[in-house]
Amino acid sequence: MANLKAILPLNTQTFVPPETRSTSPRNELTGDRKAKLSRTSTPKVRTGCVTCKKRHVKCDEAKPHCGNCLQTRRHCEGYLAGPKKKTSAPAQICWDSRQVACQAQAPSPTAQTRLNTNARDFPHDAGLIYFQEFVHLLRGPWIGAASGGDLWLVMLPQLARNNTTLRSAAMAIGALSVWCRQSAFESLRAVTAPDHPTRQEDVHYFQAVTHYCDSLKLQRARSSLQDAVFLSVLLLFFETLRGDRKAALDHVNHALTLLLAIVTDPDAALHLSDLAPNPRPVIGVVAEVFNQLARQARTVFRGRILDGPPLPDLKRILRNKKQTMESFLILLSQMKSDCAVEGTIPPVFRSLDEFEQTWPTMRRHQTALSSIMEDAVRNADINGSRDEDGFEQLHTDLLGNSHISEYCTDFQKSMDRLDAAFQPLFKHILSSDIESPDYLRAILLRLEFLGVYIFNNAASFLKVDSVMALAPLFREYLSLSQIAIRTAKEEARKNPATQMSLQRGLAWYILFTSLFSRDPVIRDEAVWMLRDYPGQDGLWNTRALYALALRNRHLERLNAVESTPEGQWRRLWRREFMFENGGDRVVLRYMDKDESTGAWRLVEETADIQGEDESVQWTRQPITGHGGLLLLDLYTTSSQDTAMAIPTWK
Known part of the structure; x- marks a missing residue:
């Protein structure tokens, strides 16, 4: 099991975070100070962004980021959600396990996923907007229309809503989607990531990178198998969306190494209960994604051909475990097909x-x-x-x-x-x-x-x-x-x-x-x-x-x-x-x-x-x-x- 534990922390040496938000000092608005007399006229406005409050300047309250911060190229920390707002969090994304059971004979992996129902609400309106964008993106026809839709339409949104680490990665994807939508790119293949903000909408890109880095920090602080498995999918999605295929290869390399440990380590089954009561369908859905990406990675090198294989960590562990890429891919395909309906093909699919x-x-x-x-x-x-x-x-x-x-x-x-x-x-x-x-x-x-x-x-x-x-x-x-x-x-x-x-x-x-x-x-x-x-x-x-x-x-x-x-x-x-x-x-x-x-x-x-x-x-x-x-x-x-x-x- 030591090998599995060594793999769990994400390898972040290839990801160099850009300028991220500064450490927030003590909130000066709530410090112990002498009470002031109440105003006799209009009450003080308390809906400005956090950054303007710290600077004691008037905020124009533009959303998701105020104009003052954008003009001075400061990092806008968003707006504190009011305690009486009933819309501070999106509606729970739920599924009816009985309906799924009626539609398919095999147990649905989404109906068995273990969730943390005590997740906190979003602290800022911007985070809520980004998460809603993430959910809307995954509901698009190109992502979840064909096989594997359960992962994108149900499992990832629900897990991300109730998990701090995954929620940060989801907000990163949502912010990146907002940036793509507000930019002038006609197609995804024309998207070019900015080095520094040159347009107003570029702030969403750098907010995306901030949330991306936050998810990595949270994963390092709390080593979790569930986080590692699903975070690998989300971060891979993020890097592919912004066109950094080298970083995407690194995520594929790490994720496949983790999956290899899961499917070959004799003690790994004892720790899979973190994923779900019946973990094989859950792992099978993720394995289906990386099974296809592993085949793609055999033709895409991070550098030059003579520099080494595209997935060096995976190749090394395959050799140590006396496996080949093809035998490993068979194991991954069995994770999903074991949960599928076996037997004869019906005369007509209904x-x-x-x-x-x-x-x-x-x-x-x-x-x-x-x-x-x-x-x-x-x-x-x-x-x-x-x-x-x-x-x-x-x-x-x-x-x-x-x-x-x-x-x-x-x-x-x-x-x-x-x-x-x-x-x-x-x-x-x-x-x-x-x-x-x-x-x-x-x-x-x-x-x-x-x-x-x-x-x-x-x-x-x-x-x-x-x-x-x-x-x-x-x-x-x-x-x-x-x-x-x-x-x-x-x-x-x-x-x-x-x-x-x-x-x-x-x-x-x-x-x-x-x-x-x-x-x-x-x-x-x-x-x-x-x-x-x-x-x-x-x-x-x-x-x-x-x-x-x-x-x-x-x-x-x-x-x-x-x-x-x-x-x-x-x-x-x-x-x-x-x-x-x-x-x-x-x-x-x-x-x-x-x-x-x-x-x-x-x-x-x-x-x-x-x-x-x-x-x-x-x-x-x-x-x-x-x-x-x-x-x-x-x-x-x-x-x-x-x-x-x-x-x-x-």
Whole structure:
């Protein structure tokens, strides 16, 4: 258990707090002084901000921050809430556990969460405004419309309302959302954090950082497993929202290390009662978020590739525990799927909730496929080789592996049954009111299903003919994506912060469509969708994804000059890419024809992504590292052999 305790305090060495509020001296308004005679005329106004009261100056009582403080660039500490106000705190966010139990057979994690019902009210009006903004943000369609909505819509708001540490983090997110809403940014990808206040609305940004730092201080003062688990989600959300992907990577690194201790430490179960009476569903909801972020982090480096892995602490502890990344991800997926409805898929789903109860089980088998591919790559034993024939043989063996092929076939059959049961409900919802919350939710769930159905069938990418047969599915994915993106843009007009999501893989699959589809019209449509993509999907820099898709158009033209379609497809297998500097630098490898010799050779290029400028300069450089497959860096996280329980199809 010592390992778990060592992980609990958040590592704050990478977070340098800016100027925060000064320590409040003794309140001069309540000090022991000689009583003064009461006024005979108008009573003294006592509704000014705390800062103006301390300075003994007249306050203009502007909210959430007074104009005097803004003009003198002082920190406005807000307004004391009157004792007789009945609106000093937001309404409690409650759920009906009986209603949840009727909707799903599995116990709802939100109905079992242990809460502190004696939380104090908000001391200042500004904090109340920021918390209400936080709750409103999480209710947006882009964040909680698809799977995982329980975490965002119910669990986090309720926990944050009744927990001082989490409430500070929630107010930080709310203040950042207010800043985004009042700023002139048209989309979240255009947001740039200020170094110092240059506009009136910038005060909300620095208030957000203040609350962010407060949450870290409170966590250090009171080591709590519940705080550590949920604070990791909130602080990750904060850093991703303000565009600091390097800091977001640090939070992912810490959170995954904590989750690894929880799921592998034999004594950890004794301390999980702090989370809930039945902690597995609660941990499962959080694990689902970080399961997807862990996959993103394998392609996004904090610095350069040679500087080390993106998640150094996690890699070290994985090695110590004789685990691999894939075996760990299987454990995380089991946390959620164990709480899902097991058994046969119904003939027809009656509701989206029923579909979501089955979906985690399917995602668990998707994770298992990755572990099978990891074993195949490790057994290939070509690390450090520059033999192109060996690489081509690896792709053939990997995509045509009998074990992988058999698993993919069984997986597709189960996905087909799931699709057949979902289609009647999906068509019924699409024919109903487009303003209904279920409309966008159904589309996002369908997109999540298609992403897994298309891109997790490795065998379908072996031959060019089988890839061409995927064209109808690519078209459906882009068509539904257009609807989802259009909705996101409508919400963005009110507040760009609503485009943030930690679990959405939409931009990633649009990129894959632009890379793998053999229909040039489909590829171009995917490229232009990435150009106009408004949101932020986890750790990925969507501007870098667009630059990569645009560069691939050039590669497709170069590759089409010779060979048969099958030969061209095999050369495209050698395309590989990574993201450095927190996603602001793209590293791309591909096969290029040497005009002097006429031979095709592997080359490497980089591009720095800066702002919204589309004129990205690609620079050729020597091959990084040993010159082998970057794929090996993705899957050989640990040299230890690990026995993994791979689920089988029934």
